[in-house]
Amino acid sequence: MPKHDQAMRRHFHEAAARRGFSVSPAQEPAVERLCRLAAELARPAWTFPAPPRDLYVWGPVGRGKSWLVDTFYEGLPAGRKRRLHFHDFFRRLHDGVGGPGARHDGQSAVDSALDELIGDSRVLVFDEFHAHDAGDAMLIARLFRTLLDRRITLVTTSNYPPAGLMPDPLYHHLFEPTITLIEQRMDVLDVTGPVDFRRLAAPPPTGDGRRFATGLCLPAGHTGLEALGLTVPAPAEATAVQAHLRELPARAVRGELVWFGFEALCEATTAVPDYLALAERFDTLVLDGVPPLTAASADGRQRFANLVDVACDRDVRLILIGSDPLTALPADQALTRDLDRTASRLALLQRVS
Ligand SMILES: Nc1ncnc2c1ncn2[C@@H]1O[C@H](COP(=O)(O)OP(=O)(O)OP(=O)(O)O)[C@@H](O)[C@H]1O
Ligand SMILES: [Mg+2]
Secondary structure, eight states, X not given: OHHHHHHHHHHHHHHHHHHTOOOOTTTHHHHHHHHHHHHHHTSXXXXXXXXXXXXXXXXXTTSSHHHHHHHHHHHSOSSSEEEEEHHHHHHHHHHHHHSTTOOSSHHHHHHHHHHHHHTTOSEEEEESOOOOSHHHHHHXXXXXXXXXXXXXXXXXXXXXXXXXXXXXXXXXXXXXXXXXXXXXXEEEEEOXXXXXXXXXXXXXXXXXXXXXXXXXEEOTTXXXXXXXXXXXXXXXXXXXXXXXXXXEEESEEETTEEEEEHIIIIISSOOHHHHHHHHHHOSEEEEEEXXXXXXXXXXXXXXXXXXXXXHHHTTOEEEEEESOGGGSOOSOGGGSTTHHHHHHHXXXXXXXX
């Protein structure tokens, strides 16, 4: 058993070194706990009276939580493990429940969609755990029940401590039973380090190592677009792009790059499954006509925040042309959920003036 523990510890330190940083003091307890979990998971399930305890890793944005759980996931042996991102989870459940192959009785439709998602895994890594409405509350409660029944260990990250989940007072009470379950069942680890790593003045020498961090933010009418390989689309390049259950009007598609106007992608009625579909097909997304976020509609802002979340998780390069979203954040943070998360992600884009 200690050998799995040590192998995972080595894996963490090597993964950090490859990115040009070292595990921070605030991350250490989580690394230790994840190493212990790796050793526990290496034992045959029947040797355990109960499955290894679940882990809830939370803290403010950019503290390296996703890096911790993704590195842990990567270091586990292949098979019997699943990783899900919040948006992915809801899209797949909604597809399973409402999709063409779905059964019509609501409860069993959710259950069979969950079955499909979880498969025969022993551990489920769920990145970005949050809940904002009654629908989320129901689906997450069901996920928990299924994991408990199936003896599957859950490892999750969140920007909220368990008691702070579902912040809307209108719905909070709906989530209280799940919060109690989280507090009873999960080991809660706080990784509130002093800095948002995405905002470090000097990025690590090897960079973030991900495509998302090579994204750009440029003012409208920038004269150096061509030098950056970004020729403004000719009207004839306009084309419809198949997204989730609809086509979206793109300004251009060039190989792995898709170019949209902000209006078409964020002010029209698009949704997260559309962004996921685009992220599956393209590795670069150019968005022009980005207005000051204060001038966008509330829905437009929320869609933009969701788009940034998806692009970051799926490692899509974002090129924003127009107003820098970070310089015009709505003063009332409550207007757009989790805007600090969007801002932290956008801080990774290079500013070209
Ligand atoms: N110890 C560290 N030192 C420097 N950079 C780090 C460290 N740990 C992680 N990072 C880097 O910091 C960035 C943010 O990490 P990560 O995405 O894991 O944050 P997070 O806590 O999940 O943020 P959020 O709550 O916004 O999802 C990533 O580029 C990651 O590679
Ligand atoms: Mg994260």
